[in-house]
Amino acid sequence: MMEWFRQLGRAIRNLARIARTNPIWAITALVVSPVALIRHLFGVLVLFLITALVLGLGVPLILGKLLGLPRDSNIYQIVMMLTGLVIFLVTLRALFQPLILRYGGPAGDDTHGSARFATDRETKPLAQNGDGLLIGRDRKSGKLLRYAGPSHLLTIAPTRTGKGVGTIIPNLLDYPGSVICIDPKGENARITARHRGVTTRK
Structure with missing residues (x-):
């Protein structure tokens, strides 16, 4: 105590x-x-x-x-x-x-800024969002987690671990607004260009 x-x-x-x-x-x-x-x-x-x-x-x-x-x-x-x-x-x-x-983190310990793992209470609204960027799946309920707020999002993972097929491509296919995507290999453009063109997304 x-x-x-x-x-x-x-x-x-x-x-x-x-x-x-x-x-x-x-x-x-x-x-x-x-x-x-x-x-x-x-x-x-x-x-x-x-x-x-x-x-x-x-x-x-x-x-x-x-x-x-x-x-x-x-x-x-x-x-x-x-x-x-x-x-x-x-x-x-x-x-x-x-x-x-x-x-309650140690004062002055800003190695990772204010980064921390989200609590169940914080992820619950994300599972109820009908729009926004797809950021993952709730481990307990299996529901998709979507974020529609103003904060920056960063996905870090080694090569060939599913960043593209799990996050980038689903968002390019689903996001209703315009997108600037840095895509040196052109893989994401090849996969999503036709769909985004049909739905008038650029």
Whole structure:
């Protein structure tokens, strides 16, 4: 648990550092994030109520009815305090875990920028996109993942591992807009030119 608190402190420091160096980003994030924040807080509230209900009713029942401990006994009081502490820590972890996942990396460790593996929550909307660039397939559901946002995309893999047939060619066949494709060998053009010409894509 102490490690989690260290990660939380690191995440808060990283977030503060980013906000100081890029205040426009911080203001934009505050403007566009209320809906996501409200949804997250609602989920935390539901978790708190369920945890408090289960432990708040279950622990006294076990202590009083099954073990026969009186309410004023030291053991009863200690166990109830520990129960309250567990409820508090569970709620605290649920409240701040997204912050740790997003900003909890070591400060100053920008070898790969902000790159990291996506979480299930982040890939779920990609599996529901009907348009955008094809970037892969969800390992659990098998659904295609499509990205329609403004960020840059980079695919790195050794030669002959499926970059062309798995990503480049499907996107050239499917993407509705114009495309500039650096294609020294002309392979992608030969395969996709006829289809893109028929569909008036260039």
